[in-house]
Amino acid sequence: MEFIDNTKPVSLYIHIPFCTTKCAYCAFYSLEEKAVMAEEKELFYKTILNQLDELVEDLKRPFYTIFIGGGNPGMLGFDKLYELLKTACRYGKAVECTTEINPEFLNDDIIPLFEYLTRVSVGIQSMSSEHLKTLGRNANRNTNIKALELLNKYKNKYGITFNADIMTNIPTESIEDAINDIKAVSDYNPDHISLYSLTFEEGTKLIENCVPMDEEEQRSMLISCWNTLQELGYKQYEISNFAKDGHECLHNKVYWELGQYIGLGPTAESSVGYENIISSREADSLSEYLKNPGFNSIKLTKDEAEEEYLLTTLRTVYGIDKQEYYSRFHSNFDEKYRTFIQEIDEMLYEDNKEKFSLTREGFLLLDNVILSLAMAI
Numbered sequence: 001m002e003f004i005d006n007t008k009p010v011s012l013y014i015h016i017p018f019c020t021t022k023c024a025y026c027a028f029y030s031l032e033e034k035a036v037m038a039e040e041k042e043l044f045y046k047t048i049l050n051q052l053d054e055l056v057e058d059l060k061r062p063f064y065t066i067f068i069g070g071g072n073p074g075m076l077g078f079d080k081l082y083e084l085l086k087t088a089c090r091y092g093k094a095v096e097c098t099t100e101i102n103p104e105f106l107n108d109d110i111i112p113l114f115e116y117l118t119r120v121s122v123g124i125q126s127m128s129s130e131h132l133k134t135l136g137r138n139a140n141r142n143t144n145i146k147a148l149e150l151l152n153k154y155k156n157k158y159g160i161t162f163n164a165d166i167m168t169n170i171p172t173e174s175i176e177d178a179i180n181d182i183k184a185v186s187d188y189n190p191d192h193i194s195l196y197s198l199t200f201e202e203g204t205k206l207i208e209n210c211v212p213m214d215e216e217e218q219r220s221m222l223i224s225c226w227n228t229l230q231e232l233g234y235k236q237y238e239i240s241n242f243a244k245d246g247h248e249c250l251h252n253k254v255y256w257e258l259g260q261y262i263g264l265g266p267t268a269e270s271s272v273g274y275e276n277i278i279s280s281r282e283a284d285s286l287s288e289y290l291k292n293p294g295f296n297s298i299k300l301t302k303d304e305a306e307e308e309y310l311l312t313t314l315r316t317v318y319g320i321d322k323q324e325y326y327s328r329f330h331s332n333f334d335e336k337y338r339t340f341i342q343e344i345d346e347m348l349y350e351d352n353k354e355k356f357s358l359t360r361e362g363f364l365l366l367d368n369v370i371l372s373l374a375m376a377i
């Protein structure tokens with residue numbers, strides 16, 4: 001890609017958009033198995049492999065981090081995932097290389113991929129079969145236990161690390177249920193836990209069939225979950241991400257720090273450059289992607305880039321580094337945002353000479369803070 005800053009690391013995201021069935025809460029672009037023909041899936045694989053091959057030959061250097069996400073990458077098959085990883089790592093292995101996988105797809109066929117993979121991310125979501133049913137997941141409690149046992153075994157035998165996604169604020173879930181879920185998952189020693197609050201998105205089955213908890217209840221449940229994670233040794237480093245020491249996800253940090261990354265696959269986005277961020281999107285659907293794999297690039301205006309930078313960094317405990325902000329946007333954070341800072345409750349943030357960051361109370365009211373900040377940009 002012509003805009004890449006060759007003095008800076010580049011990360012890779014590969015989007016595999018296939019799922020067995022659609023989860024009740026899912027608003028991501030993904031295609032159910034019954035809606036995709038075998039030939040289409042094969043064509044997708046060949047297209048993305050060719051595109052990756054060209055990109056790798058263009059760059060001729062290792063990617064800093066690699067993340068294969070979905071959908072459920074397991075739907076492509078481990079042999080094809082292996083070929084993608086082999087191609088991506090032609091000029092050297094990535095410092096961190098992750099694939100997502102749904103629990104019901106995890107089995108020993110993944111072992112050859114550990115030649116390149118350093119990390120696996122599994123969507124557990126809940127340890128209750130009843131809640132998994134509400135979420136429309138294909139796994140039940142036993143499937144999740146089996147997947148966690150396997151990952152713990154691979155961790156000890158092959159030195160990989162792993163993340164477990166957990167969802168909270170599920171209708172009918174009590175605080176006790178949520179805490180027990182976290183404890184049950186942590187028994188299998190994941191290095192990293194992503195804890196998401198269930199959101200009710202337009203157009204999903206969830207919004208048609210269930211009622212969300214009230215906001216105060218949701219916040220209490222989140223605080224209890226955050227406390228439990230902390231007691232178990234998982235440090236919060238972003239609003240939804242918790243890691244044992246030294247196990248923060250480097251690929252996530254690339255996104256949050258607006259580093260360079262290239263996304264391949266339908267709906268995948270890229271962001272390259274440093275001062276002038278160029279954002280690009282592949283396509284809006286599989287059929288469009290197959291017709292025209294390539295990038296539609298847009299150069300963000302200074303205000304758009306600044307908004308993106310502030311909104312993503314505020315989600316992290318590291319917050320806004322004022323020197324970094326000055327290098328990118330050539331203005332003084334304290335001067336520009338003085339009124340915004342004066343207007344929000346001081347319980348919500350920490351502010352010193354070097355950085356501005358949100359507290360846990362600030363994370364809980366993130367939407368309100370973002371709204372005030374967006375008006376000040």
Ligand code: SF4
Nearest residue numbers: 019022023026030071
């Ligand atoms: S597996 Fe993930 S991408 Fe697929 S439907 Fe469920 S939540 Fe959506």
